[in-house]
Amino acid sequence: MNRSLRPLVATAVIFAIAYALSILQFPGLFSTRVLGNFLTDNAFLGIAAVGMTFVILSGGIDLSVGAVIGFTGVLVAVLISWAGWHPLAAFAMALASAAAFGGLMGLAVHYLQVPAFIVTLAGMFLARGGASVITRDSIPVSHEFYDWISSLIIRLPGGGRLSFIGLLMVAIFVVGALVAHRTKFGSYVYALGGNSVSASLMGVPVARTTVGVYMLSSMLAALAGIVFSLYTSAGYPLAAVGVELDAISAVVIGGTLLTGGYGFVLGTFIGVMLLGLVQTYIIFDGTLSSWWTKIVIGALLFLFIVLQRLIFAASVRGEKAS
Amino acid sequence: MTMRRALSRMANPQLLALVGVLLINWILFPNFFRITWQDGRLFGSVIDVLNRGAPVAILAIGMVGVIATKGVDLSVGAVMAVAGAVAATLVVAGYPAPVAVVAALLVGLLCGLWNGFLVAVLDIQPIVATLVLMVAGRGIAQLITEGFIVTFNDPLLVFIGTGSLLGLPMATVIAIAMLVLVTLLVRKTAIGLFIEAVGVNRAAATLAGIRSRMLLMLVYGLSGLCAAVAGLIVAGDIRGADANNAGLWLELDAILAVVIGGTSLLGGRFSVPLAVVGALIIQAMNTGILVSGFPPEFNLIVKAALIFLVLIIQSPLATRVVVVKRPVREAGK
Amino acid sequence: QDVSGKVIGFSQIGSESGWRAAETAVTRQQAEERGVDLKFADAQQKQENQIKAIRGFIAQGVDAILVAPVVATGWDDVLAEAKEAEIPVVLLDRGVDAPEDLYLTSVASDQVKEGRVAGEWLVEAVGDEDCNVVELQGTVGSTPAINRKAGFEEAIAGHDNITISQSQTGDFTRSKGKEVMEAFIKASNNAADICAVYAHNDDMAVGAIQAIKDAGLKPGEDILVVSIDAVPDIFSAIAAGEANATVELTPNMAGPAFDALAAYWADGTEPEKFIITESKLYTADSDPQGEYERRKDLGY
Amino acid sequence: MGGTGYALEARGVVKIFGNHVALDAVDFGLRAGEVHALLGENGAGKSTLIKILTGAYQPDGGEVLVDGQPVSLDTPQQAQALGIGTVYQEVNLLPNRSVAENLFLGHQPTWFGLTDRRKMERDSRAILKRYGLDIDPASELGAHSVAVQQIVAIARAVELSGKVLILDEPTASLDRNEVERLFEIIRDLKAHGLAIVFITHFLEQVFAVSDYVTVLRNGRLIDTRKLDDVTRTDVVRLMLGKDIAFSGATGLADARPTGEVLLDFTNFGRKRSVHPFNLTIHKGEVIGVAGLLGSGRTEMARIMFGADAADEGEVKIAGKPTSISRPTDAIAHGFGFCPEDRKAEGIFGDLSVRENIIIALQGKLGWFSALTRDEQMEIAGKFGEAMDIRAASLDMPVKLLSGGNQQKVILSRWLATDPAFLILDEPTRGIDVGAHAEIVRTINRLRDEGLALVVISSEIDEVVAYSSRIVVMRDRELVAELSGENISPGVIVQAIANHREGTPT
């Protein structure tokens, strides 16, 4: 097996085992309702995590994701509720501003040669600050279009529902995987994460790819923000604080190396589902205090990185020896 | 010679930036530099900057070594919460304060060593390695306090957070002491050189006979210890351990301070004093916004602007334009 | 009237203040006394986590759901889902912007009134003297912050001698309360211009009291301190003369909620839509030491 | 085509790094159907010129012309689009991607906008076959040896070179057969009208394939000559600007080990890495290690030094059994090790020359007995001078030095620790004639001073010149030990070759 596939398989196996064990304890976890919830409740996180996967594959990181989600929510709410725009126009506006925002961060990362960590940290402050400057309150959105979208539900036997946003996330994952693995842009992203100097000498348009990666991440974060606003019918400047950390965790748990160059978009999907499983398990249990969520997610992160280390080390040795 | 060196040191961009921020504060708030003597201690906005900036400065003192080894420690905010929780629950449970303080410091050190273990021995990338404790640590702190703000009135803990020595706030005194100690530790020994060597090229360092694992353990351990000190200070400051809020997002400020202080996230050359200056710049902005009555929403925006400013000044691009004489970084990274 | 044996989910905001920790503790205590199997989920200040928790409760098929909503907006869909699953929802301590038929009832204080009670106390306390008040607001955009500000302003309106000279958010936390108060003091001529501080909760007030002491002033005398919540620490401050007044926000929101549910299950009694808890004022005259003793083990 | 007839041309190109002039008004022209060797000492500016010709760097003066037309190349991509394929020095492509993707990155065959993997892998297989490589194109590049990676890099450049092929030291890690195969390909491409630039430090290789030679020195163009018109000595003279005495390929008849035994490795080995070997090393001798690429020489050196721990056998130092499981153990016993990959494992690029020199000594002294700045200056100055390190200042970052000077810095680093035993892995790889001679001189001097040395080198002539004994490795096994009159290139080659055809493992 290709050695970079191994962490992905490991993640999938662990998810399956964890889910099976949870079902043994709470049979209710195995219902269409819970499965539908996994998609709907994690839709915004999943979409943002697809963008984060690209950034991390390219060897960067994007700390501004949560703030962009928050900003988008506020922008969309303001445009719809205050300015009377049609939601689709507001969405287009949000995506366009995010593209510009991400593009600027990408330009800074590339041309100022500053670590992405710090550039996107500034981006995070800027987006969060910008959202708070627009409004300090939570702005409700009520529009037929929103109602219509929330009514787009496929009901499953057993009370489960597949929502529009849940399916949208799945679609984004599929498209993301295609882009990562089957397009030039995708190969450039991996190239950049593998070795940016080699990549540039091999003719990878480093500047364009870097800018593209951050643009993509910000746009997906904005899409996540739109989904969040559909999910809550509101825009709130403090929404989605720290979501970037969840996204990073999902990416890492999904088997992508934080140093870049190795990983899979679909791994991130499993990562997101696993985080969702932990939360749902703790809710089902109901006696575990919330801090257990943090402790368990920390422990999971630990488990996965150690596992990946071992798998990676073993496969490197194995392949050199054979 | 030394005079000229001292002068050229004064002229570095960080100190200039600090002076700049302080001047802006002064323009916006004319009493900014007013210092009075109040109950045996200095009192004024500048003192607030020194006092409020101390926790981040202390975090930065620990963080700078980590960053110089090409690492980063995301867990310091959570470790602050853990240390505060440990100290508070122990004194509330009736243990003598010195025991509580020592226990908190040990716990911080342990947390740091745990990070160091992941990075040095298991060879895990620092961001993920310390993300583990960043996520789990706050959970552990809440586990210790059972979700409550554990309040106390123990004189020693309160003194650490709010006392004063020679007119200066205790937090400031502690920060200065740590600055001096850590600077001596890294510069009067070979540790500083070794940290830089490991940061520049760990493989080469190992082959040159540097015990890079021990060194990494030391560096992360120190960062954990510094976080514990900062945690004690913020707990003492409010006479309570607030597992939820203590140190929340301060790791970002600490990293920012280090970067503003001119240490690259790519590792290598570092400066402890300049990291502290970085922390003071951040706090001077915070305090400035508060005293001038600006809405705090702008705080984040000003911070973002400051980062961009510093980045542009420090970027190789600008160096190329401004000082043509300095060597230029290689293409790519 | 009985709720014993029922499975009830409780989606709590988090534990940002002493008061909220107490609310959690009291809710647990109430559930235990009444034989309720309480499923507790702490959202760590995030609405998305609360929505997840509620949907988790629905999937699990609980008998009822309690929610302390972190923000007012964005609840329609999930509440509708609960309604469709025929699970009654009770809101605790904060309200929502959603059609009233989506929840059984809301147990909360009148936050505007809380602000007003605090303001009225101040109006009384200063009489005709000029008074510059500094205000420590709660979390930006949260309903208690908005309402308590509004109520206070209502109470001092028409009293031109009282003005709010500075107002900043202290995030409902002690440390932010202290830091912001320090800045207020510096910005107002070393507090010479401040006559009172109004904090949207006690935690911030406790922080502010320390800042005032650090400035060499006497809180409670040089600067009046009034706040909301009535947590134990503010009573020891009142007992020590360092704080002047607090408006009680009872942490026992679950009790009335369980009562309402019990009645509803017993014979379908629809409870009142808004069950308003009392907003009682406590001052130095209300036996602060005694109040402290009574509350200190309540899990504050 | 323009009047000059050059396919690719640099006119008056200037490149300045900081205040260092790397290229000073260099003219360089390349015609179709010709192989043009570019020579010069380390730091002469060869790679810089290549980078300017291919858009990786922008010139500070002068211009680049393609087919006589001035062009401005902002990125390597533009150069690729013009049919210029390049193997850059020390660039190992992308170890994290598949072999096929490395070959096709940037011009993958597509199918409705999506990469057609099957076709890409099929084509890759065909391309690699031409180089005698039969590997799975879907496998990760990093899983292959350096030599294979180098061949993939060459294959990629060839594929991209419609017009011009540039090879910057492509042979540094190839063995004889592979070099021969590369030359065949070069001749073939030349016959098809490609213009080819070839950079190397091996003079034989220059004479084997080139038509023209251009020599750079200190960033200046010295001369361009038709190869038929010059001799080897001419070329060396052009490069150095002086004659140097270069020892011929004769063994050291008088260099029998005379000193006492210093080290005794018995059954020393590491699973999956090096078969257990026996080796006795005396004071005052140089043990040369010969072998094909990938024969495990580096790995043997690493376990001797404790960089990888041996898991069987034992080592005695001066008769005493000792354990060496980490470099620090080895260093404590007076070992030193100059690794093969200078950049990745040797130098601390951002640290100063001074710090790079004293660091191993300081490591030996420990954390708490820091050398003062003055002491550091003195030590660095002393060894810098002894090794003739050419640096503007001891405080400049070592990464700004050329390869040969960096190698001298690393050697100085170990000499500063006053070692008893030095392991040098390819100490002369990729460095120029001058630095080369300097290092060979140093090896001889150290042996005369009584040090024990193990020197790994792929240049058989060179090993013969300074070794007291030679061990030959093959397939991770020490297969022969030669001494006395057996030390000659012929015997060594035979030793490698015999065993190669002999016992299969």
Ligand SMILES: Nc1ncnc2c1ncn2[C@@H]1O[C@H](COP(=O)(O)OP(=O)(O)OP(=O)(O)O)[C@@H](O)[C@H]1O
């Ligand atoms: N990016 C850079 N920044 C600063 N100096 C550089 C840079 N690249 C090259 N140099 C300097 O320019 C000079 C020419 O370097 P170049 O790499 O072209 O030499 P070279 O002839 O290829 O040497 P070698 O044979 O060692 O490869 C050297 O002194 C080198 O140190």
Ligand SMILES: Nc1ncnc2c1ncn2[C@@H]1O[C@H](COP(=O)(O)OP(=O)(O)OP(=O)(O)O)[C@@H](O)[C@H]1O
């Ligand atoms: N049989 C083999 N199969 C796969 N890889 C091998 C094999 N032998 C060696 N290698 C790899 O080839 C590379 C070169 O090995 P090593 O450095 O030990 O050999 P060497 O004789 O020192 O060659 P070099 O001249 O490159 O230094 C290493 O990455 C090694 O792991």
Ligand SMILES: O[C@@H]1[C@@H](O)[C@H](O)OC[C@H]1O
């Ligand atoms: O202190 C309380 C705060 O924590 C809660 O969130 O809202 C009500 C306040 O009184």
Ligand SMILES: [Mg+2]
């Ligand atoms: Mg070169």
Ligand SMILES: [Mg+2]
């Ligand atoms: Mg080798």
